[in-house]
Amino acid sequence: NAGVTQTPKFQVLKTGQSMTLQCAQDMNHEYMSWYRQDPGMGLRLIHYSVGAGITDQGEVPNGYNVSRSTTEDFPLRLLSAAPSQTSVYFCASSSFPPGQGRTGSYGYTFGSGTRLTVV
Amino acid sequence: RKEVEQDPGPFNVPEGATVAFNCTYSNSASQSFFWYRQDCRKEPKLLMSVYSSGNEDGRFTAQLNRASQYISLLIRDSKLSDSATYLCVVTANDYKLSFGAGTTVTVRA
Secondary structure (H helix, E strand, O other), X not given: OOOEEEEXXXXXXXXXXXXXXXXXXXXXXOEEEEEEEOOOOOOEEEEEEEEOOEEEEOOOOOOEEEOOOOOOEOOEXXXXXXXXXXXXXXXXXXXXXXXXXXOXXXXXXXXXXXXXXXX | OOXXXXXXXXXXXXXXXXXXXXXXXXXXXXXXXXXXEEOOOOOEEEEEEEOXXXXXXXXXXXEEEOOOOEEEEEEOOOOHHHOEEEEEEEEOOOOOEEEOOOEEEEEEO
């Protein structure tokens, strides 16, 4: 049981390049999200999904696309990388809606992150 | 104004001490509250949910004050392993969680 797997762990891109950050989970979680984390700021939601085929925008969606063709995979695409997208990206999944504080809920399970630098 | 604000710290405490810190939130419609823990250069992990009546999990106690719109976390009998950044998380719906920037706690021997 690997949990949430993100690849790559590190990436350097040139401005204007595109790439896909991969995220896969093997826990059959319905709910998946992408966050970015910048120094001095909290994690900010980019996109999220409540199940296969269903995605929605978060707080900072511009410049990113997502799709959810399977329950397991939730890739994040950077369309044309910009230096402002330099950040640490976390993928997360949850069996319950992550905002529900149910007793026994494990909340989000996060991947180990992708450190992206755009030069 | 940020939706969730935290004192970044750091709070430097000796082993065995008690440390407490707060987090304020701006959206009065917020429904659910959590504390996550993040070790240096690692992913966040859920520490505990925060219930209206307050709750304990071992050495950790969380409180919610809706009137003043803040939540708190208290750590008793601090251990070296408690050194981490504690993220306050607030949400007004099921899917869009708002994370604070974190409070750093360093426990020294």
